Amino acid sequence: xxxxRRTGPLxxxxxxxxTTLAWADPPPTPPEPPxxxxxxxxxxxxxxxxxxxxxxxxxxxxxxxxxxGVDLVAAPGTPVRAxxxxxxxxxxxxxxxxxxxxxxxxTDLGTxxxxxxxxxxxxxxxxxxxxxxxxxxxxxHCPSACLHWGLRRGRTYxxxxxxxxxxxxxxxxxxxxxxx
Numbered sequence: 001x002x003x004x005r006r007t008g009p010l011x012x013x014x015x016x017x018x019t020t021l022a023w024a025d026p027p028p029t030p031p032e033p034p035x036x037x038x039x040x041x042x043x044x045x046x047x048x049x050x051x052x053x054x055x056x057x058x059x060x061x062x063x064x065x066x067x068x069g070v071d072l073v074a075a076p077g078t079p080v081r082a083x084x085x086x087x088x089x090x091x092x093x094x095x096x097x098x099x100x101x102x103x104x105x106x107t108d109l110g111t112x113x114x115x116x117x118x119x120x121x122x123x124x125x126x127x128x129x130x131x132x133x134x135x136x137x138x139x140x141h142c143p144s145a146c147l148h149w150g151l152r153r154g155r156t157y158x159x160x161x162x163x164x165x166x167x168x169x170x171x172x173x174x175x176x177x178x179x180x
Contacts, residue, residue: 037151037158039165040104041083042128045113046074046135046147049168053146056159068157069112069150076145080113080133082126083163091118100133102126111160112150 044050050072059066082102089110090101097115104110116133126132138145151160161169 035153037109037153037162038107039163040107040109041163041165041168043081043083044072044164044168045080045083045111045149046072046078050074050147052161053142053144056161058157058159062155066157069148070160071142071146071148073142074135074145074147076135076137078135078147079131080116080135080147082128082130082132083111083160084128086111086126088118088120088122088124088126088132091120091122098133098136102132108153109158109163110152111163112148112152114148114150116147 052070053073054067054071056070057067059068080100084102084104086102086104088100089103090099092099094114098117099112099114100116100118100120101110101112113133115136115138117136118133120126120132135145135147142148149160151158151163
């Protein structure tokens with residue numbers, strides 16, 4: 001009996017702890033990260049490594065403030081190329097601006113280009129590097145002329161620069177030149 005008095009409170013504490021743990025809710029599972037954007041692009045949409053005048057700024061909410069693409073500096077009239085293979089989903093005007101949208105082949109991704117004068121029709125198949133539009137004057141979107149290049153998966157905006165493989169993003173290796 002004396003031994004029960006000494007170990008009783010310890011057993012009660014142990015029983016309380018294990019019962020509480022057994023009835024506790026399991027820890028929440030962390031949300032699954034969104035699928036990565038595959039580096040499908042084979043070319044920049046304008047020029048070769050054009051300056052980015054404004055980068056991608058994802059909105060905090062679906063209708064919040066942000067920048068749902070990147071602005072690439074280019075002169076009006078510059079040819080705009082498809083960055084990857086796809087089918088033209090839309091070619092026309094939206095709110096007075098020329099817009100081209102391409103659904104990328106084999107993915108759930110789509111790219112957008114604006115302000116442009118589309119040179120292809122809806123439903124047309126395009127190949128990487130194919131000229132699909134001509135850059136129009138920008139208006140008030142950029143301080144100087146630029147192409148707004150966007151990327152979406154369903155209704156979610158993504159960073160279009162993620163489409164570019166590393167070799168297109170980097171400046172290339174250093175090269176030694178002769179002194180004379």
